[in-house]
Every structure is written in C-alpha cells, then in structure tokens.
Amino acid sequence: MSKLGLDPATAARARRLAARAAEPIIEMARTHTTMSVERALLRLAGLSGADPGGMPWVNHLAEAVRAQVGIEHGVALPVWDALLTGPHGGLRELAEAAAAGRVVFRLPEGADAAAARRAAGRAAEAGLARIDARRAERDRLLREVGDPPHPWIYLIVATGDIHEDIPQAQAAAREGADVVAVIRSTGQSLLDYVPEGATREGYAGTYATQENFRLMRAALDEVSAELGRYVRLTNYASGLCMPEIATLAGLERLDMMLNDCMYGIVFRDINPRRTFIDQRFSRQIHARAGIVINTGEDNYLTTADAVEAAHTVIVSQLLNERFAHEAGLADAQLGLGHAFEIDPALPDSFRLELAHAQLVRELFPHAPLKxxxxxxxxxxxxxxxYLLDAFFNLAGMMTGQSIILIGMMTEGIHTPWLADRDLALENVRYVRAxxxxxxxxxxxxxxGFIAQRARRVLAESVELLERICDDGLLHAIADGTFGVTCRPPDGGRGLDGVAERADGYYNPAIELLDGRPSAHHDAEVPA
Incomplete structure (x- = not known):
C-alpha cells in the first residue's frame, strides 16, 4: 500500500516511458564498442602490469591492434590469432612485442579465425570463472561473518595513500561503518588508462588500481572477522576506463561501485556515446560479480535547485533502472541515489525532503537506496x-532508506578531520538507535502536503519522460536537462575511442555476459 497515495498506473506509465527513452541508447551500446571495452576483455583474460613509464600493457596491445586493423571487429581475433601463430608465450609477452613494433596483426579467416575464437573464448570463460569464485567467496563470508541490517552506514576514506587509507578504513568499521568507500583521486576518470600497483600519492583521493582494491579488500576482511559483520568496499566505475575498473572490481571482490548512466557525461564532460557504451559492459560485469551499483542523481542537486529539479532525479533513476535491468542487474543491486539538498531556509523544507525521499522509496521498493x-x-x-545532518539522518530512518552516507559538519569549511568523522558517526548512531x-x-x-508534493513530482517526471521520448535522451542531455549542464552528443572526451561494430565483431566476454554460448563450443568455421 502506498503511503503517498501514488497511482500505480502513473508509476507504470513512467516506467514504460523510461524504457522507450532508453531503447535507442541500448541499441547503440549493443552495436558499438570502445577501447576500454576491448581492454577490459584483455584484463579479464589475465593481462596486467605496465611498462617502466606506467602505461599498462593492455593499452599498448589494444592500441597496436587499433593502429593495424582497427577495433570494429574487436581485439579478440587479432590478439589470439597472433598468440596461436606467433612465437609469443602469452598475452604479456605479446603486448611487450607489440609495444616494440614487432607484431603484425591481421583479421584471421576460416580455420584460423575459428581457432582464435576458441582460444579467446576459453580465456574469457576463465576470467569470468574467477569473478564467479569471488562472488561465491562473498556469499560464504556473509553467511559466516554476518550481514549487517539496513540502513548501512556508508563512510568515505581517501588520503591519497592506500597504506594510510587502510588503518582509517578499519577504524571507521570499528566505529560503526558498514560500507567503506575509497574516493578516487581527482581527475582519474579522465585518464584513458588504469594506473598500476599500490599508490601512495593522490589528489583529494586515492587512485583506483587492482592492487589498491586487493589491499583494501584484505584489510576489510580482517576487520570483518574481528567485528562479526561483513564490511563492504566501494569504489568508482566511471570515466574513460569504466569497463576495466568494473572488471578489476569483480576480480578483487569489491561489493559496490559508483556507476551512473549520466554522471560522467554531466560532471566530467565525458562523451555521451562513450559513456553509455562503456556503461552497458561495466554493468554486465557488475551483475555477474554480484556488485551493487550506486547511481549519482544526488549530484544533480548540487548544481540544480533541489525543489525545481526534483523530477529530474526521478527520471534519471527510472532510466538507471531500465539500463541496469537490461544489463542483467537485479533490483537488489540497484543502489539508486538521491539527496537531502533542499535549502533549509525554505519553509517546509523538511516536509519537502520527506516527500521526495518517500517517493523514491515507494517507486523502488526492492532497491537498496543510497x-x-x-x-x-x-x-x-x-x-x-551538525543539526542539518541529524535532520538528514532522521529523514533516512523515517522513509526507510537502505544506505546512509555520513554527513560531515565541517565539509563546507575544510576536509573533515578524523574527530569530525567520529562526531558524524555518533550523530547517525544516536538517530538510528x-x-x-x-x-x-x-x-x-x-x-496532506507531503503526499500532494510527491504526486506532483511524479506527474512532472512523466511529463519530462514524454518529452525525452519525443526528442531523444541525447538531445535532453545536450539541453542541460540534468544538472543544468549542456553536453552535446559529439562533444566531450573519449569519442575517438568509440567504433561501430563491423559484421563479424567478436568479443567473447560480451557473448558470455549476454547469455550466448561461448564461441569455442561452436562448430569450426570452414576454410
């Protein structure tokens, strides 16, 4: 039963419109690839490491393939053909030779193509099996150690030095944090490569690397056993390397990843086409790995008015839901985001916040809302x-939110001190108890006021979705509909890394994630 008296037919219409608006984007993602999608396959197949200058071998290998034969057929056939027909002992050796200009790639045909497909398929299956094993490991730990009840307390650490982050994260867990997020170094989303190894210098955050993921996951496993409750680890799958970071997260058993359909477009000026194509693959990996995604609608309210733009949050959440479902994510993996950002000087601001929060809760009853x-x-x-944060914590409890991020009373002045974090945890612990x-x-x-306001926001959401269906989502983004920031379809960073798939395109990871049988089970292609 809806506490707000929402009309089920209106909510159903909103979802149908969101599906219509999303369909052209989904079709684009299904018919295009990107450099990061292709590099993610290489990472899934086990290629890691970097040259002495820090450039990953996956970048060297993918760039060499693109320079010689393009990526519109995928990198799988040229790469595994080169492994089968050349003297190279493995992907690392092949990448080093390619970087030195000692490899000639081709698009194999006939029996050679069939052999390359089988080898690439086996490598992708092995990578997904490793992700499956990490997911099973999480499930086992949740049974053995214990899963904390909602709402989960979500807290951020990020000093720039992973070896400083670890004791802070463990201390936060001991003080009550259920989810630890390691904020990524400023600007990493604009890097078209994933840094390698453990990092000790970052800017307003810590670099997202496979080794940093491994170190923090191990540290949180240690404190989870100590506390008798599983502590989840979060990082960021956004930016120009979204599919690769998602893959690394699956391999290292991260539990949540920030992954929003439009955040990188609006707030990082990453090309819209690149973002949507990368996002589909990354969400397929998240679905396979059992990772909960966190969407970023809260960011819209830092640039747009939280009352006037409330319906844009709902529209984005509905689009995020549709894109997520199409990629295989279950409702239990949809950490849809929203925020307590109404001007406190506005009359009835708390009632408005309750209306918006309850509306989201009722529209997405099975999602772990953030x-x-x-x-x-x-x-x-x-x-x-501090008082405003207490009101936020109270709103979260009153409306049954699932994941509550800790508010810091000093964040408007400076980067909060550890003592500020302790006070923030004390605040949320008191309100929760x-x-x-x-x-x-x-x-x-x-x-009443709250119910009427919620119904009005839902009606405005339907009106906006109708316009998006008529004009197209890319046009709506270009017009500044979300976050009051205009991003044209052919602008931003990363468009040069997008390619339309050619006939015969092959990426075994996508076939497996789409639920199609792996190529190496198919009959050989005749010569």
Missing part, C-alpha cells in the same frame, strides 16, 4: 551543519 547528506547548504556554522523502526509509523495524510 541517501546522500546535505552538502550544498553546509556553511561555516558547524553547529547548524532512537528512531528505530520509525518508518513503520510514518504515514503522511493522504491529501
């Missing part, structure tokens, strides 16, 4: 900030 704290209206008055199961008792009047 609720973000106030940031835009946090200023120099730390006492007012005092409010208990308050969501069961929160029932707005059917025709």
């Amino acid at each position: 609720y973000m704290p106030p940031t835009r209206h946090m200023g120099g008055n730390v006492f007012a900030g 005092a409010a208990g199961r308050l969501a069961e008792d929160f029932a707005p009047r059917p025709d």
